[in-house]
Amino acid sequence: MTSQDKYSLLRTILKTIGLSQEAIDDIVDRISDWLSEKGDDKSVEKIEYPYLVRDDFLSPAELSFYLVLRNAVSESVLVCPKVALGDLFYAKSSDNSKHRIYTNKIDRKHVDFLLCDPKTVRPILGIELDDKSHQRQDRQERDAFVENVFAAAKLPLVRVPVKFSYSVTDLAAFLQPFLGKKETPAPQSTVVQVANGSPNCPKCGTEMILRTAKSGANQGEKFWGCSNYPQCRGTLKAA
Ligand SMILES: [Zn+2]
Helix, strand or coil, X not given: CCHHHHHHHHHHHHHHCCCCHHHHHHHHHHHHHHHHCCCCHHHHCCCCCCCCCCCCCCCHHHHHHHHHHHHHHHHHCEEEEEEEHHHHCCCCCCCHHHHHHHHHHHCCCEEEEEEECCCCCXXXXXXXXXXXXXXXXXXXXXXXXXXXXXXXXXXXXEEEECCCCCCHHHHHHHHHHHHCCCCCCCXXXXXXXXXXXXXXXXXXXXXXXXXXXXXXXXXXXXXXXXCCCCCCCCEEEEC
16 A cells, blocks of 8 residues: 555545544644654754745735725724634533544634734634635635634624725724624623532633632632633632
8 A cells, every 4th residue: 555545545534534624634744744754863853944934924905905904993903914713712622532623623724804902902803805716615615614613702703805995984884883892891700609520611611620829819719710721711719
């Protein structure tokens, strides 16, 4: 069996267990990297860095939209281009293998622009720039998936069709309903009585861990902290 055949078989197996194409590519890349590493200690010295800065970090269409977007929101909002979904979201699952699958699904995907609160850098709104590629079927599946991820995480996402030119006023008016919203306060911590086991996080529903406050006014006191910390900062007072 050639290594080409082996990878092809591996891809078929991974596809059968329901992994996405991106997850499969990632796993095959990792295994191929791993197998090509030599066992001797000198392999560390042989690592090469054949990297260059891309000229197309933003495409011309993205850049022209970005410049109008900056004008439309001025200083009230921070505009981050190309944010990886893995940096923006995390998967809630206490099952490790499911967690990996959910994480792989958002791996290698990004949102074109993310608007954040300029002081707290808290995400407010995702913006996707729709060009012709969004009419392709694989692209539509990807778009629907990304929309569902945003909806599940309750972060608004809007689509803006690519145009030759944009009106700053129109774009500002379009975005205003999303930017005017007051930040939702974190859920109030309440005292919980737990007969046995741990409570579930009020923010993400994952099991919590009993911790001791290391600093602050409550130093030394026990509290429940989310096991997804620091991705989720949900806490509860321990009874
Ligand atoms: Zn949590």
